[in-house]
Structures are given as C-alpha cells and as structure tokens.
Amino acid sequence: MPHINRKPFVGGNWKMNTNATDGLALVEAVADGIGNDSVDVAVYPPFVYLRDIASKAQGSNLVVGAQDCWYEAKGAFTGEVSTEMLTDCRVGSVLTGHSERRHVIGESDELVNLKTKAGIAAGLVTVLCVGETLDQREAGQTDAVNETQIRSGLADVGEGSLGLVVIAYEPVWAIGTGKTATPEDAQNAHATIRALIALMYSQQAANAIRIIYGGSMKPGNANELMAMPDIDGGLIGGAALTPGDFLAIIQAGAAQTA
Ligand code: 13P
Numbered sequence: 355m356p357h358i359n360r361k362p363f364v365g366g367n368w369k370m371n372t373n374a375t376d377g378l379a380l381v382e383a384v385a386d387g388i389g390n391d392s393v394d395v396a397v398y399p400p401f402v403y404l405r406d407i408a409s410k411a412q413g414s415n416l417v418v419g420a421q422d423c424w425y426e427a428k429g430a431f432t433g434e435v436s437t438e439m440l441t442d443c444r445v446g447s448v449l450t451g452h453s454e455r456r457h458v459i460g461e462s463d464e465l466v467n468l469k470t471k472a473g474i475a476a477g478l479v480t481v482l483c484v485g486e487t488l489d490q491r492e493a494g495q496t497d498a499v500n501e502t503q504i505r506s507g508l509a510d511v512g513e514g515s516l517g518l519v520v521i522a523y524e525p526v527w528a529i530g531t532g533k534t535a536t537p538e539d540a541q542n543a544h545a546t547i548r549a550l551i552a553l554m555y556s557q558q559a560a561n562a563i564r565i566i567y568g569g570s571m572k573p574g575n576a577n578e579l580m581a582m583p584d585i586d587g588g589l590i591g592g593a594a595l596t597p598g599d600f601l602a603i604i605q606a607g608a609a610q611t612a
Contacts, residue, residue: 362607363564363587366397366594377403383597385414393607396447408444419447425472437476447479453526463506474515481520482507488527497546513555520564522589528569537578544584573602
C-alpha cells in the first residue's frame with residue numbers, strides 16, 4: 355500500500371500576492387471548500403494579513419501559516435517576525451528555507467537551520483523546503499543538494515521533534531515556470547530523501563515523515579504526482595491563488611486516502 359498511512363499535506367504558499375480583501379475572500383473559499391479532514395491543509399499568506407486570516411479560518415480544518423520567521427524571540431531585529439508573534443496570531447505552521455528565500459534573499463543553510471529549530475520549538479508545523487537549481491540538476495547534483503540542505507536544515511533536530519516537520523522538495527527550475535518534474539523524477543528524489551531520513555534517524559521516522567512536492571503543481575498534474583508512493587502532498591504557489599484550483603489539488607490528495 356502506498357503512503358504507509360501518511361496523511362496527505364497540501365499547502366498554499368501565497369508568496370507576495372493578494373491584498374487584505376482578496377486574502378480574506380480566498381481563505382474563506384478554501385475553508386468552506388475543504389470538507390473533511392482527510393488531508394492536512396495550510397495556507398501561507400503574507401505576514402501583514404496573518405492575524406485577520408487566521409481569525410477568519412478559526413473553527414475550520416484549515417491551518418494558517420507564515421512564509422518565514424526569525425529565530426530569536428524578540429529584540430533588535432528590524433523587520434523580522436518571531437515565532438512567538440506568529441503563535442500569538444494563531445498561526446500554526448511556518449515555511450523555512452523556501453527557494454526564494456535561499457536564492458533571492460540569500461539565506462544560508464545555517465540560517466535555515468536556526469529558523470527550522472525555532473519553528474519546531476514554538477510547536478509550529480515546520481515545512482523545510484529543499485531543492486536543486488537547474489544548473490545543479492544538469493550537473494547531476496540533485497540528490498547531493500537535497501542531502502546537504504536536509505542534513506543542515508535538520509541539524510540538532512531530534513527524532514522526537516520530527517512529527518512537526520514536513521519536507522517540501524521543490525526543484526527551483528520547476529517553481530513558477532510551468533515546468534513540472536515528471537512523477538518518476540519527483541518520486542526518485544522523494545525516495546532518496548526518505549532513505550536519507552532513515553539513515554539520519556530511523557526507518558520508522560522515514561516511514562512517518564511527510565515529503566511533499568512543489569513546483570508548478572496544478573489540478574491537471576496533482577493526481578499523478580501524489581499517486582507516487584513517496585509523494586505525500588504538495589506545496590502550491592500560483593494555483594493556490596485560485597480557490598477552485600487549490601481545492602481540486604486538495605481533492606487529489608484526498609483521493610489518495612480513499
Ligand atoms: P508554483 O506552484 O507557482 O510553481 O510555486 C511553487 C512554490 O514555490 C510553492 O512554495
């Protein structure tokens with residue numbers, strides 16, 4: 355049986371999109387549409403809308419998450435947002451190491467590790483994002499890049515904390531480009547990541563951890579991607595901004611559990 359009873363996880367990363375009005379309408383449509391809780395669903399709006407959106411989602415099965423966090427509790431960190439501030443706003447999840455933060459903003463593996471540990475310490479479902487660039491892929495470095503980013507991202511994270519961790523494999527060349535990894539290529543990367551978790555922790559930890567795919571996932575390809583035995587859901591960018599598309603992807607996740 356595929357997926358060894360792992361509950362699918364589908365996240366919608368809104369990136370720097372929406373406004374106050376559109377964001378509330380989007381979260382309302384998603385919260386109303388997700389139905390039963392056979393899939394864990396989260397949305398990641400921009401920081402400034404989190405509090406209102408989390409209030410709107412209260413009472414639904416939808417988790418509201420942040421796209422980033424800082425790792426110190428408070429202090430002189432101009433422009434940053436702590437995990438305490440997030441939980442204070444009823445935020446339940448956080449992304450760390452998204453490729454846009456690594457490659458556009460310039461975050462290091464060490465910083466991603468500090469943020470990942472802060473997310474876990476705050477009890478947030480912490481989605482550690484990893485993935486190779488096109489150059490790295492063409493140089494045959496996909497597995498090596500994922501290994502480096504996972505080993506450093508999870509440095510000093512104990513097995514007992516892994517229940518709060520989701521790994522998102524997002525090949526950088528597939529993000530926002532309309533190019534999707536083939537289900538077979540994505541499956542290979544996911545299986546290699548799972549084997550790495552077995553090596554770093556245990557087979558039990560590897561069997562339990564959710565590894566989700568991101569990069570131009572759409573209603574038209576979500577089924578075949580999520581049908582792969584080691585693909586436990588998706589992290590969705592563009593298609594998460596349209597309720598119908600996002601809900602269809604959630605449905606594709608739910609179909610894996612039927
Ligand atoms: P797209 O779905 O727009 O390719 O974005 C993927 C992503 O980066 C999600 O975090």
